[in-house]
Amino acid sequence: MSQTVEPKLARGLRDLLPEQMLARQEMINTIRSVYELYGFVPINTPAIEFTDVLSGSAGLEIQQSTYKVLAPEDDLLGLRFDLTVPLARVICQYKDLQRPFRRYQVSSVWRADKPGPGRFREFTQFDIDSVGVPGEVADTEIIAAICDTLKALKVGGYLVKFSSRRLLNLLLRYSEIPESRAEDVFRVLDKLDKIGLKKVRLELTEGYVDESGDPIPGLGLQNEQVDKIEEFLALSSDDRRELIDKVSNIFEGVKRSEEEIATVAKISDQLYALGYDNDQVRLDLSLARGLAYYTGPVFEAVLTDAPQFGSVFGGGRYDNLVRRFINESIPATGASIGVDRLLAALLELEKIPLRKSTAKVLITKMDNKLLDDYLQMTWELRRAGISAEFYLGSGRNIGKQLKYADKCGIPIALICGGNEKEMGVVTLKDMEVGRRLSEQIMDREEWREERPGQVEVKRENLVDGVRKMLADIEG
Amino acid sequence: MSQTVEPKLARGLRDLLPEQMLARQEMINTIRSVYELYGFVPINTPAIEFTDVLSGSAGLEIQQSTYKVLAPEDDLLGLRFDLTVPLARVICQYKDLQRPFRRYQVSSVWRADKPGPGRFREFTQFDIDSVGVPGEVADTEIIAAICDTLKALKVGGYLVKFSSRRLLNLLLRYSEIPESRAEDVFRVLDKLDKIGLKKVRLELTEGYVDESGDPIPGLGLQNEQVDKIEEFLALSSDDRRELIDKVSNIFEGVKRSEEEIATVAKISDQLYALGYDNDQVRLDLSLARGLAYYTGPVFEAVLTDAPQFGSVFGGGRYDNLVRRFINESIPATGASIGVDRLLAALLELEKIPLRKSTAKVLITKMDNKLLDDYLQMTWELRRAGISAEFYLGSGRNIGKQLKYADKCGIPIALICGGNEKEMGVVTLKDMEVGRRLSEQIMDREEWREERPGQVEVKRENLVDGVRKMLADIEG
Numbered sequence: 039m040s041q042t043v044e045p046k047l048a049r050g051l052r053d054l055l056p057e058q059m060l061a062r063q064e065m066i067n068t069i070r071s072v073y074e075l076y077g078f079v080p081i082n083t084p085a086i087e088f089t090d091v092l093s094g095s096a097g098l099e100i101q102q103s104t105y106k107v108l109a110p111e112d113d114l115l116g117l118r119f120d121l122t123v124p125l126a127r128v129i130c131q132y133k134d135l136q137r138p139f140r141r142y143q144v145s146s147v148w149r150a151d152k153p154g155p156g157r158f159r160e161f162t163q164f165d166i167d168s169v170g171v172p173g174e175v176a177d178t179e180i181i182a183a184i185c186d187t188l189k190a191l192k193v194g195g196y197l198v199k200f201s202s203r204r205l206l207n208l209l210l211r212y213s214e215i216p217e218s219r220a221e222d223v224f225r226v227l228d229k230l231d232k233i234g235l236k237k238v239r240l241e242l243t244e245g246y247v248d249e250s251g252d253p254i255p256g257l258g259l260q261n262e263q264v265d266k267i268e269e270f271l272a273l274s275s276d277d278r279r280e281l282i283d284k285v286s287n288i289f290e291g292v293k294r295s296e297e298e299i300a301t302v303a304k305i306s307d308q309l310y311a312l313g314y315d316n317d318q319v320r321l322d323l324s325l326a327r328g329l330a331y332y333t334g335p336v337f338e339a340v341l342t343d344a345p346q347f348g349s350v351f352g353g354g355r356y357d358n359l360v361r362r363f364i365n366e367s368i369p370a371t372g373a374s375i376g377v378d379r380l381l382a383a384l385l386e387l388e389k390i391p392l393r394k395s396t397a398k399v400l401i402t403k404m405d406n407k408l409l410d411d412y413l414q415m416t417w418e419l420r421r422a423g424i425s426a427e428f429y430l431g432s433g434r435n436i437g438k439q440l441k442y443a444d445k446c447g448i449p450i451a452l453i454c455g456g457n458e459k460e461m462g463v464v465t466l467k468d469m470e471v472g473r474r475l476s477e478q479i480m481d482r483e484e485w486r487e488e489r490p491g492q493v494e495v496k497r498e499n500l501v502d503g504v505r506k507m508l509a510d511i512e513g
Numbered sequence: 514m515s516q517t518v519e520p521k522l523a524r525g526l527r528d529l530l531p532e533q534m535l536a537r538q539e540m541i542n543t544i545r546s547v548y549e550l551y552g553f554v555p556i557n558t559p560a561i562e563f564t565d566v567l568s569g570s571a572g573l574e575i576q577q578s579t580y581k582v583l584a585p586e587d588d589l590l591g592l593r594f595d596l597t598v599p600l601a602r603v604i605c606q607y608k609d610l611q612r613p614f615r616r617y618q619v620s621s622v623w624r625a626d627k628p629g630p631g632r633f634r635e636f637t638q639f640d641i642d643s644v645g646v647p648g649e650v651a652d653t654e655i656i657a658a659i660c661d662t663l664k665a666l667k668v669g670g671y672l673v674k675f676s677s678r679r680l681l682n683l684l685l686r687y688s689e690i691p692e693s694r695a696e697d698v699f700r701v702l703d704k705l706d707k708i709g710l711k712k713v714r715l716e717l718t719e720g721y722v723d724e725s726g727d728p729i730p731g732l733g734l735q736n737e738q739v740d741k742i743e744e745f746l747a748l749s750s751d752d753r754r755e756l757i758d759k760v761s762n763i764f765e766g767v768k769r770s771e772e773e774i775a776t777v778a779k780i781s782d783q784l785y786a787l788g789y790d791n792d793q794v795r796l797d798l799s800l801a802r803g804l805a806y807y808t809g810p811v812f813e814a815v816l817t818d819a820p821q822f823g824s825v826f827g828g829g830r831y832d833n834l835v836r837r838f839i840n841e842s843i844p845a846t847g848a849s850i851g852v853d854r855l856l857a858a859l860l861e862l863e864k865i866p867l868r869k870s871t872a873k874v875l876i877t878k879m880d881n882k883l884l885d886d887y888l889q890m891t892w893e894l895r896r897a898g899i900s901a902e903f904y905l906g907s908g909r910n911i912g913k914q915l916k917y918a919d920k921c922g923i924p925i926a927l928i929c930g931g932n933e934k935e936m937g938v939v940t941l942k943d944m945e946v947g948r949r950l951s952e953q954i955m956d957r958e959e960w961r962e963e964r965p966g967q968v969e970v971k972r973e974n975l976v977d978g979v980r981k982m983l984a985d986i987e988g
Contacts, residue, residue, distance in 0.1 A: 042839060
């Protein structure tokens with residue numbers, strides 16, 4: 039007996055079994071179809087990149103969690119941690135790419151973070167980005183695409199929130215905070231949802247001690263400055279137009295305020311004109327989004343029926359995308375979906391069905407002598423476009439086969455023994471009705487007597503009979 | 514000016530730009546739909562596996578080309594080099610997986626081999642496998658699925674060749690070669706297509722010196738033994754039934770020959786019964802397939818219109834799949850597609866269109882004052898299910914915009930300037946007709962005079978007009 043290897047995965051990694059994969063594929067196909075309707079095109083990049091290509095754009099935390107890869111040439115390589123860095127590389131590497139370049143990419147990314155519930159080290163991102171478009175129309179389009187995607191996914195209630203880094207820059211000017219403090223201040227503002235206004239205020243001024251006794255240092259702003267920030271953050275309205283008016287009022291006279299506010303107003307107006315109303319898209323002045331690289335509008339989406347999942351879409355404008363590769367600014371705006379999180383939310387909300395099988399019909403095996411008939415029926419259904427599976431397990435125990443159909447979620451079982459063959463018929467069994475009416479009966483194998491949810495069809499009407507039963511089942 | 518990083522990829526890696534990706538997605542979707550019609554279900558496994566999980570099943574060459582990966586825990590990790598090893602791990606790791614387990618997986622695999630033209634270090638495999646089915650019906654189904662897939666891909670002529678390792682075992686008995694020599698002998702037989710019968714004969718006996726002067730050692734078989742091998746290999750017929758009769762004749766009286774041949778005959782008969790005739794599936798006695806782990810039927814497929822691409826499908830039965838993880842035999846059979854090679858063949862044969870865009874209509878920008886109208890038209894088309902793109906580039910040069918549509922392969926350009934707006938019409942331009950008739954005219958921007966391939970439709974009939982033109986174009 040040879041030594042065996044334990045079949046297991048390394049820390050933070052997981053498999054996706056059929057049930058998860060079928061739901062995920064359905065979700066991804068829906069998202070893809072919306073993006074293609076918008077004329078976005080797919081690219082794919084390798085998992086492995088040079089470490090110096092990967093380094094730089096992301097924060098230190100992400101850099102440190104990059105998986106290193108060893109190749110025969112001793113190059114310094116790593117697994118990509120997002121899809122934005124590869125996009126920036128592609129833009130700079132292929133000079134003859136058409137611009138505007140509007141691409142989507144759905145791929146795995148890797149981060150060797152501390153894993154936790156729902157947090158894995160390999161996960162999937164689905165990004166769309168418009169590269170080479172300075173105007174706000176590109177941002178409008180991304181926000182609209184987010185709405186259309188969530189609608190196509192039938193998620194129920196959702197809200198796309200947007201704001202602009204430029205409003206926050208105005209706020210700095212209004213509060214007389216030097217631009218050099220911008221990143222620190224935005225980082226604290228970004229916590230508003232999590233820690234509340236009171237703690238934000240303390241962190242902006244003298245600091246505080248948190249519940250676990252750790253001192254949280256303050257930024258040392260003046261109370262007067264924070265009053266102005268608070269005044270800005272207190273502005274709110276479910277009506278975008280109204281809120282923009284309020285913003286214009288308090289920033290009146292601040293340098294470049296008209297111009298910065300105009301961009302936000304244009305996006306809002308274009309969205310109104312296209313039918314994306316206040317119930318779908320809202321201006322949210324507290325929205326900062328952590329990453330330092332955003333330069334203009336920022337957006338995120340939440341599911342109002344499942345707010346506990348946080349933001350399922352996030353993005354914004356980042357006009358310095360390619361700075362690390364070429365000394366040039368190329369405007370870009372886009373959004374990213376955390377596929378795993380969105381799928382978890384959809385499953386929680388029961389907005390996407392869990393199924394373990396693609397087959398609609400299980401052709402059961404009652405009599406080995408009828409093997410040729412079973413194969414004929416299986417292929418007849420397949421050729422009619424109906425996904426069908428002939429039971430390939432051992433034995434002819436009908437109870438076992440029906441349980442297999444049940445466990446796999448195959449909606450119809452086809453039963454044909456010697457009697458049926460002689461009479462030129464087959465029995466179709468609606469598994470759901472069968473299960474509902476007679477779980478015990480199925481176990482006792484008395485299904486032949488009771489036959490709940492079963493119909494007999496002539497052998498030559500097999501395809502029509504299955505179609506009819508499927509139509510009834512799928513309503 | 515800060516130091517920049519060169520935007521490039523490491524050795525043997527490549528990007529897939531939209532043209533390649535759109536073709537690849539179309540191909541993958543077609544394959545997936547056939548497999549799902551058969552009731553196969555998807556799984557996904559992480560790219561990273563423990564090295565001891567990866568080691569063992571593959572040859573030394575593949576082991577050596579495995580990319581190593583470093584994780585924070587200092588685990589010994591590597592990138593998967595195929596999808597069969599992860600399948601074996603999954604089967605052993607999840608005890609409650611339904612069996613028969615019939616799964617497909619399409620994913621990247623990595624091998625740090627010496628790259629060459631068309632050979633990359635990250636490439637995609639598309640596998641189907643039936644696990645837990647000892648009977649030949651599972652093999653029949655895999656062969657049928659290969660045929661149906663190639664048919665669905667509209668590859669033109671194809672041929673699925675099959676044989677069985679067990680026929681080769683009979684051949685060993687017939688030629689009185691000990692089983693311990695099996696692997697060496699099969700390895701040489703596998704070269705038949707490449708080096709021809711004469712050299713195979715020499716390599717089986719005393720060896721020879723090849724064209725570059727290298728000595729190829731011989732296996733030292735007797736001439737009598739090789740005569741018998743040659744007698745077997747000389748058997749051929751385009752008719753499966755006839756060839757099986759010939760095989761039965763020469764192996765008459767060899768131990769277990771009836772039983773071994775019966776399996777091949779059953780597969781052939783089932784395929785005949787299901788309509789897979791000699792023109793699609795052939796028995797090919799020279800088929801050995803390199804990998805030592807095959808235990809029964811083996812198969813591969815070639816495109817008869819593009820034989821230079823070699824085998825585009827390969828597989829067989831491998832009943833010792835999980836031996837490394839558990840001391841148990843679990844029967845399995847399946848096939849793998851080299852996605853990159855098959856795509857290259859389909860593109861070479863022009864069986865799959867190359868397109869750079871998903872958009873059917875480019876809404877051009879003639880007049881900045883009409884921005885709202887352009888957006889309305891764009892969304893009107895999208896909401897009617899027609900993929901549309903509003904030109905987001907800078908400037909209003911119509912020639913530049915038409916060239917963009919042309920380069921992206923967008924079939925229709927929509928033109929609406931102040932005049933059209935006033936008259937309540939829009940102009941639809943069939944880009945292909947335009948290009949065919951008037952390449953020079955377009956360059957000279959005299960398109961307004963000649964208007965080849967252009968029609969004017971009323972603004973309110975926009976969607977219908979586009980639908981009609983698309984129907985004409987797509988014929």
